[in-house]
Amino acid sequence: HISSVGVEMPQTYGPWEPEGTWPWHLVQKVVHTRNESVSRLDDTGKSFLYVEDASSAIISSMQLRRLNTMIRITSNITSASLESAMQKHVAHSMPIRKKNGYGKDYWQDLIHWFPTTTLQAGVQKLLSWYYTHQFPYGEPHLRGLPPFVVENHHYQFPCASECSIPGSCYNTVYDDIISLTKKKTKKCRIAIYMVNLSTNVESLPPAVKPSINETFTNYICNLAFVSNASAIATHGSSNGWSIIPVPNDGPIMTEAEYILLKLSPGRFFFHTVSKAFYVEPNLIKLPEADDLIFMSNALSPSAKRGKWRVMKMPDTGVEKTYWRPPMRARLTMLLSHQRSFPFDLEKSPVAKMVKHVAKDVLTKRLQRQLKFYEHASHLVLMTERRKLDELVPPSYKKFPYTFLDSSLLYYDLEENESRLLRCEWYDEQSFWGTRNMEDLAMAFVLGRRRVQGRLGPVE
Numbered sequence: 001h002i003s004s005v006g007v008e009m010p011q012t013y014g015p016w017e018p019e020g021t022w023p024w025h026l027v028q029k030v031v032h033t034r035n036e037s038v039s040r041l042d043d044t045g046k047s048f049l050y051v052e053d054a055s056s057a058i059i060s061s062m063q064l065r066r067l068n069t070m071i072r073i074t075s076n077i078t079s080a081s082l083e084s085a086m087q088k089h090v091a092h093s094m095p096i097r098k099k100n101g102y103g104k105d106y107w108q109d110l111i112h113w114f115p116t117t118t119l120q121a122g123v124q125k126l127l128s129w130y131y132t133h134q135f136p137y138g139e140p141h142l143r144g145l146p147p148f149v150v151e152n153h154h155y156q157f158p159c160a161s162e163c164s165i166p167g168s169c170y171n172t173v174y175d176d177i178i179s180l181t182k183k184k185t186k187k188c189r190i191a192i193y194m195v196n197l198s199t200n201v202e203s204l205p206p207a208v209k210p211s212i213n214e215t216f217t218n219y220i221c222n223l224a225f226v227s228n229a230s231a232i233a234t235h236g237s238s239n240g241w242s243i244i245p246v247p248n249d250g251p252i253m254t255e256a257e258y259i260l261l262k263l264s265p266g267r268f269f270f271h272t273v274s275k276a277f278y279v280e281p282n283l284i285k286l287p288e289a290d291d292l293i294f295m296s297n298a299l300s301p302s303a304k305r306g307k308w309r310v311m312k313m314p315d316t317g318v319e320k321t322y323w324r325p326p327m328r329a330r331l332t333m334l335l336s337h338q339r340s341f342p343f344d345l346e347k348s349p350v351a352k353m354v355k356h357v358a359k360d361v362l363t364k365r366l367q368r369q370l371k372f373y374e375h376a377s378h379l380v381l382m383t384e385r386r387k388l389d390e391l392v393p394p395s396y397k398k399f400p401y402t403f404l405d406s407s408l409l410y411y412d413l414e415e416n417e418s419r420l421l422r423c424e425w426y427d428e429q430s431f432w433g434t435r436n437m438e439d440l441a442m443a444f445v446l447g448r449r450r451v452q453g454r455l456g457p458v459e
Contacts, residue, residue: 007061009073013082014051014122015129022046022079027130030086047075048082050122053115060113071111077119085123124148137163137423139416157430158256162266163423172257173247174268181223181268184242188221190296191273194241195261196281197248201230204281207240211289220289221273225261256430259438262406263426266413274414280407299332300412333418335410339403339439349401350374353440369432373399373444400450401443421445 013023057073131149150167157164160174185191192208207222224241226233227248261268262278269276275296279286306326312319350373358366376399412418429441449455
């Protein structure tokens with residue numbers, strides 16, 4: 001016979017709400033419809049208790065010396081009041097009373113426990129958690145976040161980054177040049193840009209020349225972000241580039257600041273710019289303007305209906321009819337050259353990538369990043385609850401790394417999904433802070449998206 005104390009309590013709500021529960025569906029409806037009317041859900045008769053209060057009630061009950069007892073905790077927070085408070089975004093606060101407030105006074109006095117989280121505070125914490133985890137980089141359709149969400153938002157990025165949330169960001173040297181870059185790109189559709197913040201820059205490679213087609217003469221803009229302390233920022237030859245001097249006379253830049261222009265450029269261009277190409281300063285020859293225009297149009301084709309077409313055979317001159325099947329619209333979020341390494345059983349692809357870029361100079365941060373990424377295969381198996389002997393393709397039993405060469409990058413600046421991919425990349429690289437290892441961070445981001453089923457084929 002084992003003595004015990006049982007605790008019966010209402011359904012809990014709060015951060016880390018499991019997907020599929022009533023509060024989960026409620027917060028999704030409220031967030032995505034904002035202040036519009038929300039249809040009543042089914043569980044209107046249930047009562048709720050904030051998760052921290054539930055935990056403290058269990059701990060307090062464990063101290064009870066009266067064994068073989070069942071304690072019943074009740075709450076006056078109903079599904080209707082929870083939904084109403086959430087819709088109004090903390091419109092009112094329900095006071096907590098020790099008597100006739102949440103449950104039977106007898107049990108509260110017996111275990112010396114009283115709930116401490118008001119309905120207002122509980123709803124704020126739940127909504128803050130949901131916004132932070134569902135929209136870590138903001139979301140255009142939300143039309144601004146509630147003030148209490150901004151105050152508690154966990155993700156902090158430079159205000160110049162397209163991943164930051166107004167009111168939850170910090171100022172950098174880039175804030176002063178955004179107006180200049182937007183002015184320079186006001187008439188452009190495609191932006192070609194490079195970043196070289198070294199103070200020793202004296203010259204730049206030739207910029208992309210205007211298109212020979214008069215229709216696309218002003219289609220492309222060439223921007224070069226250079227340090228204001230470099231010679232080229234004052235009297236150097238621009239070689240066809242629009243020089244953007246970046247203030248570089250303050251403290252040493254963090255990785256989030258140093259890599260911002262390369263990985264998160266969305267806020268630096270005028271709204272007419274729909275595509276951007278990033279090029280490394282060491283590239284000697286850049287693509288032609290007409291090639292870039294053709295590439296930007298071909299990478300994200302619109303949907304096409306199927307239709308019959310007639311083709312004249314060149315050798316016989318006979319006309320033949322054939323069916324061209326329908327084509328779905330496609331979105332190319334990122335374009336880059338894929339790296340390849342020699343096959344080696346003794347080294348993981350991550351280790352080969354690190355050796356190729358870092359040249360065996362491993363800092364402590366890079367060692368930690370390498371160790372974590374090499375462990376990613378095991379994490380995938382554990383998170384996805386996959387069995388080791390499961391009949392799946394071998395590529396799905398290991399983390400699907402895809403290593404890119406980011407010396408030439410194509411960005412789609414119109415689609416929000418493309419922005420989210422850049423923000424994930426920027427967030428991952430900023431977190432580790434390993435200089436010049438952004439290709440390694442992107443390999444992990446692409447692999448994580450493929451495991452989660454959020455990425456199409458990498459071609």
